[in-house]
Amino acid sequence: MSGEDWGIVLLSLKVAIVAVLLVLPFAFGLAWLLARRRFPGRIVVDALVHLPLVLPPVVTGWILLLLFGRMGPIGGWLDRWFGVTVMFRWTGAVIAAAVMALPLMVRAIRLSIEAVDVRLEEAARTLGASRARVFRTISLPLALPGILAALVLGFARSLGEFGATISFVSNIPGETSTLPIAIYAAMQVPGGEARVVRLAIISVILSLGALIASEWMIRRSGPRAHVL
Numbered sequence: 489m490s491g492e493d494w495g496i497v498l499l500s501l502k503v504a505i506v507a508v509l510l511v512l513p514f515a516f517g518l519a520w521l522l523a524r525r526r527f528p529g530r531i532v533v534d535a536l537v538h539l540p541l542v543l544p545p546v547v548t549g550w551i552l553l554l555l556f557g558r559m560g561p562i563g564g565w566l567d568r569w570f571g572v573t574v575m576f577r578w579t580g581a582v583i584a585a586a587v588m589a590l591p592l593m594v595r596a597i598r599l600s601i602e603a604v605d606v607r608l609e610e611a612a613r614t615l616g617a618s619r620a621r622v623f624r625t626i627s628l629p630l631a632l633p634g635i636l637a638a639l640v641l642g643f644a645r646s647l648g649e650f651g652a653t654i655s656f657v658s659n660i661p662g663e664t665s666t667l668p669i670a671i672y673a674a675m676q677v678p679g680g681e682a683r684v685v686r687l688a689i690i691s692v693i694l695s696l697g698a699l700i701a702s703e704w705m706i707r708r709s710g711p712r713a714h715v716l
Contacts (some may be wrong), residue, residue: 489686490588492661503578504646507585508593510637515590515638519597530598538591540652544590549655552584556656568675580657581664592645593633596702600634601627610643627630648691667691 489497522530540548554627555573556563566572574580604627613620650668657664659673671687674680 493683493686496665496667496670496687499578499662500647501694503581503585504643505661507589508642509547509645510582511586511590511593511642512635512639515593515642516597516635518590519594523592523598523601537594540588541591541604545649545651546655548583548587549652552580552587552652553612554582556583575655576657576663577650577661578663581649581653581666584652588646588649588652589642593642594639596638597631598635599632600637603634604630606685640698640702644695647698648704649695658700 508517518533520536523538525563546691554560556566558564558567560577563575566574574583608626608630611621612626613619617625625677647666648668649666650672653664653666654669654672659665665673667690671684671691674683674687
């Protein structure tokens with residue numbers, strides 16, 4: 489592993505970690521809304537949340553480009569008022585990874601919330617506990633294993649993100665060149681097979697470890713919620 493290879497690995501880890509931490513509050517809020525509320529248009533919200541799973545990643549990247557480009561509604565606003573741009577920067581790669589990880593995280597958290605016995609929450613309310621206290625002492629602890637599983641699953645998805653990222657922020661060495669993009673770039677260079685092998689092995693190890701950890705947390709959350 490050369491210094492450049494380690495830089496790619498560290499950048500990939502940074503993008504994946506920041507992406508899941510950034511998207512976690514939104515994923516939890518959407519999961520709670522879909523699990524506990526019934527409202528008009530709920531099926532549309534559910535479909536929009538899961539849309540990145542079925543859209544070609546290149547299309548998702550193109551949509552992000554329209555939204556966050558300098559002329560886009562969000563990107564233009566950020567540029568005018570804060571002088572911030574995410575184009576061709578690692579922060580843009582974070583946004584792409586977060587969008588692609590959101591559906592998987594919402595699904596994992598939603599299943600965990602739905603596994604919480606509502607009767608426990610109702611019993612606590614009848615004993616005088618406020619909604620905030622019920623959430624803090626009952627709902628959140630019971631759903632926590634699912635939330636942790638969602639974090640790990642989102643991390644794995646962010647680590648393997650390619651299509652939306654390269655469409656949105658391109659391949660900029662040291663800035664947006666994450667593991668999948670670096671592997672693809674090395675495949676286009678004569679004699680780059682050795683580098684492809686090195687980076688692919690690292691990708692497999694990281695992704696496999698994340699998936700095993702996520703599956704362990706999901707299995708652990710089921711029996712725990714049932715017993716409690």
